[in-house]
Amino acid sequence: MIRLLIADDSALMRKLLEGIFAAEGDFDIRTARDGNEALELVRTFDPQVVTLDVQMPGMDGLTCLSRIMIEAPRPVVMISSLTADGAEATLEAIELGAVDFIAKPGGAVSLEIDRLRPLLVEKVRAASSARIRRTLRLTERVRHQMSGSGLASRPPASRALSPSSAKTTKAAMKRGSAVPPGLVLVGTSTGGPAALDTVLPQLPADFPWPVLVAQHLPASFTGPFARRLDRECHLDVVEVNKPMPLRPGTIYIGKGDADVMVAPRVSGVIAMPVPAKASYVWHPSVERMVASALDHLEASRLVGVMMTGMGNDGAEAMKRLRMTGGRTIAEAESSAIVWGMPGELVKNGGAEKVRPLEDIAETIIEMVNSCAAD
Incomplete structure (x- = not known):
C-alpha cells in the first residue's frame, strides 16, 4: 500500500x-x-x-x-x-x-x-517512488525562505569555454549569422524545473550555441519559468511564444500546452511554437523537437540532453540523433528524481554519456568544445 x-x-x-x-x-x-x-x-x-x-x-x-x-x-x-x-x-x-x-x-x-x-x-x-535528493543550495533556500530573506545566491558558473570557442562577447555572437554553429536540445519532465535550475546557470556567458528546452509544463507556467531562469542564468532565457531566430547566448523554453519545433527560414533557422499534436502524449514534446532539429541541422552539430521525467518522450529521436552522428547525454539514475525518460534513452542505446546532474553542464561544454574543434 x-x-x-x-x-x-x-x-x-x-x-x-x-x-x-x-x-x-x-x-x-x-x-x-x-x-x-x-x-x-x-x-x-x-x-x-x-x-x-x-x-x-x-x-x-x-x-x-x-x-x-x-x-x-x-x-x-x-x-x-x-x-x-x-x-x-x-x-x-x-x-x-x-x-x-x-x-x-x-x-x-x-x-x-x-x-x-x-x-x-x-x-x-x-x-x-521518486528520489528526493538534496539539490545544491536546497537547505539554504528553505532556510532563507522561512526567514523571509529570499533565495540563496547562485553558485559560480561552470568553467569557461576554451579560448578558441570564446572569441566574442554574448552581444557580438547575437549579431552574427542567423544559422547557429550548433544547437543543444534539452528534454525533461517531472523534476525538470529543479534540474534545469541546477544545469542552465552553469553555462557561461560566452557559450557559443543556442539551447532549446522542451519541459512538460502548462502554458501559464512556461513564461514565469523562463523569467525566473533569466534572472539566474548568464545566458538570456526566453519563452518561445512566437517564431524566433536561434541565436547563441540564448536559452529558449518551449511554450507549454504546445510543441516547439526547429524550422528553416530565408534568414536562417528558427524555433517556433506549433499546436500540440494529439499523437504525442506530453507537451512540449521532446520527440517532436528533436526530430525537427534533425530535419534541418546536421546531427554532428547537435547535442541532446535528457534529464529527469516519467515516460519515454524523446528517447527514440535522441537515439536517432546519436546514431546519425550527434552527441547525447542522459542524467544518471543516481541523481534523477524520476529515471523514466533518461532511463529509456540509456536502455535503447541512445545515451553516449550518462552523468549525474551536477556534471551535466560541464559535459555539455566539453561536447560543444569538441564540436568547435572539428
Missing part, C-alpha cells in the same frame, strides 16, 4: 481526491485541512507521498513544504491554480523541493476532476 496524505482546505477537493485514490485499491489515505494538520500527520502517519494545496489558511502550502523538506523530506506534489500567481508559487515550491504539481481544476470541479483522474493517479504514483 502507498501511504498518501492529501492536504487541502477545501472539503470538496479532499473528498474528490480521496475518492480517486481510494478507488485505485492500493492507497492508504489520510487527509488534512491545513498545513499544521499536515505536518502533524507527516510525523505520525509517515506518508510516502503528500499532495499539498498551495493556498491554505493558517500555515499555507509553501510554509508547510519548507517545514517538511527541513524536518522529514519526502515526495510532495503541489496542487496549484493555473493563474499567474499560482504559477509563481508553484515554481517557488519546486525550488524548495516539491517533486511535481497538479493543476487545480477550474469551473465545475466535480466534473473536471474526472477528466484529470488518469493524470492525477499517474503523477502521484510516480512521485511516491
